[in-house]
Amino acid sequence: MRTSNQELIFFEIEEMAREHRQILKGFAHLAAVPEAEFAVAYGRLLDQIEADFRAEESIMEKICYPDLRNHLRDHANLLGILHKARLYRRGGHVLRRHGQRDDAADAGSSHDHD
Structure with a gap:
């Protein structure tokens, strides 16, 4: 049994919608993550979003998405915002991917109050 292009496109769109729901669940999960684990959880979510966006873009190229x-x-704009948000201060430390602290940035900004 052959699958039509239209069926493949529908399947791909459903997969993109599923991935979008997973991303939204990931953001909701961040609200409940203990502060000590936030940087790691945020880094993992950002990695997931980047991978999902690459997959989505590949699908869109394959189906000749007009826009x-x-x-x-x-x-690109959303990822830029999310990467900048990674630097958001929590607990007096600059957040880095997977929980790494930027001690130099922390030392240089001791006058900042969160």
Whole structure:
């Protein structure tokens, strides 16, 4: 049994929607993560988002999505915001991927109050 292009496109769109729901659940999960584990959880979520965006972009290229260029720009803008948010201060430390602290940044900004 052959699968039509239309069926493949529908399947791919459903997969993208599932991935979007998983990302939203990941953000909801962050609200409940203990502060000591937040940087690691945020880094993992960001990794997941980047992987999902790459997969989505590949699918969109494959199906010749007409607004791909704008969608790529939207992904780039959102990822830029999310990477900047990683530097958000919690507990007096700059958050880095997977829980690494930037002690130099912390020492240089001891006058900052959270």
